Amino acid sequence: MDHALSQLLMMRLRGGLRQRFLQLASLRGLLFSLAFGGIIWFLIASNNSSDTSFLGSATLDRQALSAQILTFMPLSMLGLSLLTVLMTTGPTFHFSPNEINFLFTGPFRRRDLILYKFGAYVAGVALTSAFITLIAPPQTGSALSVFIASLLTLVFVQLNSAVIGMSGQALDGSRFARMRWPAIVVLFAIAAATVLYAWVTPDRGIIELLSEFRYSWIGTIILIPYIVFAELFVAPSFSHLAFWVLVAVIINAALLRVVIVLDARTTDRSLIENARLSSRWERIKQGGSFFATQRTEVHSIRRAPILGGLGPIAWRQILNALRNSFKLIIIFAGLAACIAPISSALGAPVTEAHTLMIVYVFIAFILPRNLVCDFRGDLSRMEIYKTLPIAPWRICAGQLVVQVLLAYAIALTIIASALVFEDSVTTQVALVLAAFALPLMLLIYAVENTVHLLFPIKLVAMGRADFEFLGRSIVEFIAKTLFVFAAMAASGAVGLVTFKTMGTTLVLPGLASWLTLTLIGLLTLVALQYAFRRFAVAETID
Amino acid sequence: MLGKEQMIKVTNFSKQYKGFTAVKNLSFSVEPGQILGLLGPNGAGKTTTLRTLCGIIPPSSGSLLVAGHDVAQAPIEAKKNLGYIPDDPRLFDTMTVWEHLAFTAAAYRLGDFEKDAEALLASFELTHKRDTLVHNLSRGMRQKVAIACAFLHDPKVILFDEPLTGLDPQGIRGIQQAIRDRAQAGAAIIISSHLLSLFENLCTHIMVLNLGECRRFGTMEDLLSEVGHTDSTSALEEVYFSITQASDQTSEGAGV
Numbered sequence: 001m002d003h004a005l006s007q008l009l010m011m012r013l014r015g016g017l018r019q020r021f022l023q024l025a026s027l028r029g030l031l032f033s034l035a036f037g038g039i040i041w042f043l044i045a046s047n048n049s050s051d052t053s054f055l056g057s058a059t060l061d062r063q064a065l066s067a068q069i070l071t072f073m074p075l076s077m078l079g080l081s082l083l084t085v086l087m088t089t090g091p092t093f094h095f096s097p098n099e100i101n102f103l104f105t106g107p108f109r110r111r112d113l114i115l116y117k118f119g120a121y122v123a124g125v126a127l128t129s130a131f132i133t134l135i136a137p138p139q140t141g142s143a144l145s146v147f148i149a150s151l152l153t154l155v156f157v158q159l160n161s162a163v164i165g166m167s168g169q170a171l172d173g174s175r176f177a178r179m180r181w182p183a184i185v186v187l188f189a190i191a192a193a194t195v196l197y198a199w200v201t202p203d204r205g206i207i208e209l210l211s212e213f214r215y216s217w218i219g220t221i222i223l224i225p226y227i228v229f230a231e232l233f234v235a236p237s238f239s240h241l242a243f244w245v246l247v248a249v250i251i252n253a254a255l256l257r258v259v260i261v262l263d264a265r266t267t268d269r270s271l272i273e274n275a276r277l278s279s280r281w282e283r284i285k286q287g288g289s290f291f292a293t294q295r296t297e298v299h300s301i302r303r304a305p306i307l308g309g310l311g312p313i314a315w316r317q318i319l320n321a322l323r324n325s326f327k328l329i330i331i332f333a334g335l336a337a338c339i340a341p342i343s344s345a346l347g348a349p350v351t352e353a354h355t356l357m358i359v360y361v362f363i364a365f366i367l368p369r370n371l372v373c374d375f376r377g378d379l380s381r382m383e384i385y386k387t388l389p390i391a392p393w394r395i396c397a398g399q400l401v402v403q404v405l406l407a408y409a410i411a412l413t414i415i416a417s418a419l420v421f422e423d424s425v426t427t428q429v430a431l432v433l434a435a436f437a438l439p440l441m442l443l444i445y446a447v448e449n450t451v452h453l454l455f456p457i458k459l460v461a462m463g464r465a466d467f468e469f470l471g472r473s474i475v476e477f478i479a480k481t482l483f484v485f486a487a488m489a490a491s492g493a494v495g496l497v498t499f500k501t502m503g504t505t506l507v508l509p510g511l512a513s514w515l516t517l518t519l520i521g522l523l524t525l526v527a528l529q530y531a532f533r534r535f536a537v538a539e540t541i542d
Numbered sequence: 543m544l545g546k547e548q549m550i551k552v553t554n555f556s557k558q559y560k561g562f563t564a565v566k567n568l569s570f571s572v573e574p575g576q577i578l579g580l581l582g583p584n585g586a587g588k589t590t591t592l593r594t595l596c597g598i599i600p601p602s603s604g605s606l607l608v609a610g611h612d613v614a615q616a617p618i619e620a621k622k623n624l625g626y627i628p629d630d631p632r633l634f635d636t637m638t639v640w641e642h643l644a645f646t647a648a649a650y651r652l653g654d655f656e657k658d659a660e661a662l663l664a665s666f667e668l669t670h671k672r673d674t675l676v677h678n679l680s681r682g683m684r685q686k687v688a689i690a691c692a693f694l695h696d697p698k699v700i701l702f703d704e705p706l707t708g709l710d711p712q713g714i715r716g717i718q719q720a721i722r723d724r725a726q727a728g729a730a731i732i733i734s735s736h737l738l739s740l741f742e743n744l745c746t747h748i749m750v751l752n753l754g755e756c757r758r759f760g761t762m763e764d765l766l767s768e769v770g771h772t773d774s775t776s777a778l779e780e781v782y783f784s785i786t787q788a789s790d791q792t793s794e795g796a797g798v
Contacts, residue, residue, distance in 0.1 A: 283635060283677065297673045300640035302656075304648035312648035316634055323636040323675070381632045386598040388649045389621035537598050 002108050005116040013123055023468045032471030039474050043135045065137070066234035071214050073233065074226035077153075081160055082187060097278050111260050118256060125154040141233070145241050149232035152248040156229055159255035166262035207345050225251055298323065309390035313398025321373045321402055328371055329406060335362070336410045340417035350418045351425065359414060364484065365477050367407060368448050374403040375449045375532070379456055382537045393529045400449065400525070404441045411437040432510065439518040443487055446524035447480050453531035491517040548610060549574050549730035550595070550699055555604035557590050557754075564590045565754045568604070572730040572747070574698070577721065579745035580734040581778065583786050586751040588734040589629075592701045595732070596626040609698045622650065625692030629704035631684045635677035639668055642676065642691050650695040662690040666716065681708035689717065693724065700724055702733045706740060718743055738778045748778065750785055757785045 001009075023029035095103070095117065103113055129150035136146045168180070194209055213219040220227070228247050235241035301319070305311030321329065339362070343355045350359060378385070378399070385395050412434055419430040457472060495513030502508050550572040557565040565587040572578045580588040593599045595606055597617045606613045609623035633642060640659070647655035663669045666686040676684055685708055692700065702721070706714050721744055725731050733745065741748060741762075748765055750758040758765065758781055766777050 279677075296675060296678045298638060298675060300638040300644075300673045302640070302644060304641070304644045306648045306651055309649065309651075312645045315648065316637065316645055319641065320634070320636045381634065383593075383598055383626075383628055383632060384634075387596045387621060387624070387626045389618045390649060391618060537593070 001115040001119065002112040004106075005103075005108060005112055006119075009116060009119050009123070012120070029468045032468045032475060034471070035475045036468075036471030039471075040131075040134060069233050070227070070230050071211050073230040074223040075210055075214055077157070077160075077226040077229065078223060080157065081164060094278075097275075110263055114256075114260055114263055118259075121158055122151075122155060125151055125158070128154060141235070145235060146233070148241070148245060149229070152232060152245065152252065153229045155252050156225075156248065156255070159252055159259060160225075162259050163255055163262065166259060170262055206341075309388075309394040310398040310401075313385075313390070313395055314401045317373045317399065317402035320377070321406060324377075325371055325373060329410075332367060332371060332410050333413050336413040337417045339414050340421040344421045349422050349424060350414075351422065360481075363407070363411060363414075364444050364480065367410060368445065369473070371403070371406060373406060374399045374445060376452045379452075382535060385532075386535075386537060392532050393525070396449075396525060396528045396532055400442070400445055400528070403445050404438075407441045407445065408438050411441060435510075435514055436517065439514065439521045440484070440488075442521035443484055443517065443524055444480065446521060446528050447483050448476075450524065450528045450531045451476055451480070453528070453535045456535070487517060487520040490520065548607065550578075550732065551605075551607040552591075552595070553605045553607075555591070555594065555606055556602050557587070557594060557599065558602045563754050565594075565751075568751075568754075568756055570749060570756065570759055572699075572732060574728040574730050575725050576747055577725050577731045577733060577745045578747045578749060579741035580732060580749055580751060581738075581741060581782060582751035585753070587754040588751055589703055590754075591751070592626070592703050592732065592734055595699075596624055596701055597621055598626075622695075623698045625695070625697035625700045627685075627688050627692050627700070627702045627705055629707055631688035633676040633684055633687060635675065638673050638675055639663070639679075639687050640672045642687055643694055646691040646694050652695055655694060658694060658696075659690075662693055665720065666690050667712075682710055682713050685709060686713065686717075689720065693720070696727075698729055700729050700731045702731070702735075704735050705733060706735065706737060738782070741778055748781075750781060752785050 024033055095113070103116075108116075129147050132150040133143050133147045195206065197204075197209070214223065228244060228251060231244045232241065232248060235244055301315075304315040307314070339359060340350050343350050343352075343358075348355045350356065375382075375396075388395065390398075415425075415430050415433045415437065418425040419427065425433075457469075491513045494516040495509040498512040499506070499509035548571060550570075552571065553569050555565060555568045556563065568587070568591065570578070580591065582588055590599065594601050595608065595613060597613050597620065601614060608620040611620035611623070613620045634645070637645065640663075643655065643659040643662070646652075647659070652658075660669075663672060666689065668683070668686055668690065671679065671683065676687060679687065685705070689705070700721075705717055705721070709717060718740070721731060721733070725746075733740065735741070745762060747761050748758065749756055760768075765781055768777075768781075
């Protein structure tokens with residue numbers, strides 16, 4: 001790599017570290033970073049404890065874990081590659097507008113620029129690998145082997161995606177490119193046929209079929225490059241590890257070479273994709289979604305509903321959901337539909353505490369972090385809302401309604417999937433869950449938005465090691481969980497008291513409980529209105 | 543009944559931020575048809591005044607009336623009569639140009655807005671961009687969309703914060719004409735800008751702010767006669783620099 005670029009890389013790394021230390025200099029940054037450190041410590045401690053593993057893997061010994069890694073890791077990596085083929089968009093190595101202005105006009109070869117970007121990626125991946133090493137279960141092996149395996153695997157994933165993406169770009173317009181969609185359709189058909197076969201054959205589930213494919217001769221041939229990286233994680237001795245590391249390094253080096261060769265053919269396209277991705281990132285920083293529509297023009301909806309002022313706000317969020325987050329909604333609905341069958345296949349039904357906790361994390365942490373159709377995505381547009389002649393409570397309700405209904409639809413998908421796949425979930429149980437899910441979603445998002453307006457913060461982390469951001473996200477989640485659990489406990493208590501005083505039927509206690517939860521949700525809406533009124537739009541002193 | 547002279551009436555308005563006074567005891571009024579130019583260096587309190595007038599920031603003290611309605615006491619009624627164009631138009635990037643107008647119409651409860659919306663699109667040369675998602679527009683175009691939205695409900699009071707930023711010469715001419723037309727139609731207008739030529743072309747009144755206080759307030763003619771210039775831009779320049787340099791010397795003297 002060019003000397004100046006190596007220097008730039010080092011300076012950027014030092015700058016990144018300096019930024020992290022500066023975060024620690026403020027009380028808030030220090031507290032959130034400590035909170036993040038505490039959570040990591042808890043994960044490490046619980047992983048090392050044989051009884052209370054957070055990841056629930058304490059029961060697996062090293063042999064069983066190795067078998068699972070060898071079986072499913074290559075399959076997962078193949079799935080990821082296929083997903084890359086399906087969604088092959090965006091630049092393979094993303095250069096920011098600043099890098100394009102400075103470096104592309106500088107006396108550097110493209111090869112050096114790719115190596116520079118690759119170096120930056122490896123530095124980031126090293127940090128991620130260190131994190132994986134910290135939380136990896138002890139059965140995985142020594143810290144060094146986990147670190148090396150993670151590092152090489154993550155580098156492979158990036159290079160593999162880059163090669164797939166660049167090949168797609170290089171072949172764009174050729175007859176090979178025309179085969180992409182038929183090939184995808186065939187693959188989907190095979191996947192659907194497999195699922196259908198597993199569905200109608202009681203003694204053979206998806207897991208067994210995938211396992212059979214993995215160890216068949218055709219499966220082994222297809223999965224050979226991915227198996228190398230699975231072997232890294234399960235190497236029984238140092239000599240085995242050294243061998244597989246050598247093979248993995250050769251594969252990665254070969255892929256890097258292919259990237260450099262392909263880059264010469266895709267420079268123009270790469271520049272376009274870079275510009276597109278940069279504008280996407282800008283929109284994400286403003287609360288947009290990575291999956292937002294890329295179209296320039298769409299058919300305009302002629303009129304917005306008024307509904308006493310609530311209509312236009314909700315309408316704006318509906319359009320936002322449809323054009324900004326539609327793909328994300330489909331992905332989340334798909335994931336929600338898969339929760340019950342997967343947990344059932346893994347022998348951990350959704351009624352179990354562990355699975356319920358994962359479902360809760362999905363609904364109350366992962367979903368709100370990604371699906372943003374409320375105030376959180378509109379902080380830069382608060383000026384507009386503040387100048388509208390609409391009562392604050394209507395603005396708040398309008399902002400929440402779409403987000404709550406979308407989250408509710410995803411919750412209903414989980415419930416419906418549990419009803420189909422879990423014997424213990426009866427129709428009555430599903431109906432009760434569906435009834436309570438709505439006020440629960442209202443509560444979750446009212447709290448989420450209130451906290452966000454009271455303590456506004458960026459929606460995306462500043463790089464991989466933004467511990468303040470990560471710490472804050474976790475602290476927010478814990479605070480929200482405490483509030484939601486307290487509300488649920490209050491709702492349950494009211495139901496219990498009603499049951500004790502009113503008689504044997506469960507209808508009235510259930511209704512009382514539901515009304516209590518709804519009331520708490522509505523009261524939180526009042527708090528949200530207060531937060532909206534109090535929100536200070538960028539106090540520019542000019 | 544609202545008096546003609548009271549379309550915008552600000553009395554003893556002050557705004558403090560955490561111990562810092564951004565605006566201090568500001569009082570002025572704007573009549574229908576008048577265009578008031580807010581002039582002053584960065585940090586003078588121009589944007590704070592505009593943002594408080596349109597209800598974004600609450601005042602620390604004093605009263606601000608828009609079309610006879612107190613912005614703090616009756617914000618909804620005040621905002622119904624108000625159009626605000628910020629310096630950096632933050633639009634909804636998943637909505638088209640037309641949908642911004644439809645949104646504004648619903649927010650201001652305008653039943654029949656299509657004809658006016660079409661006319662605004664035509665006047666700002668946005669007709670062909672009607673179905674374009676706004677994040678694909680240039681900054682100048684986005685500024686025009688923001689102005690079209692602010693004009694749609696025919697507000698009696700219009701506040702512009704740096705209205706010409708990012709506009710091409712044609713756009714500048716168009717916006718200036720639109721401001722004149724609105725004033726002639728009876729709107730009371732306040733413009734905050736650093737462009738002295740804009741004040742020369744448009745404003746009937748000028749207020750010079752510095753360090754949150756009003757240093758000069760009067761008609762353009764008053765200023766010209768005060769400074770003794772026939773050229774209004776030179777007069778404004780002289781007033782501007784005499785005020786800012788005087789305050790610089792004051793602060794230097796205080797520091798000695």
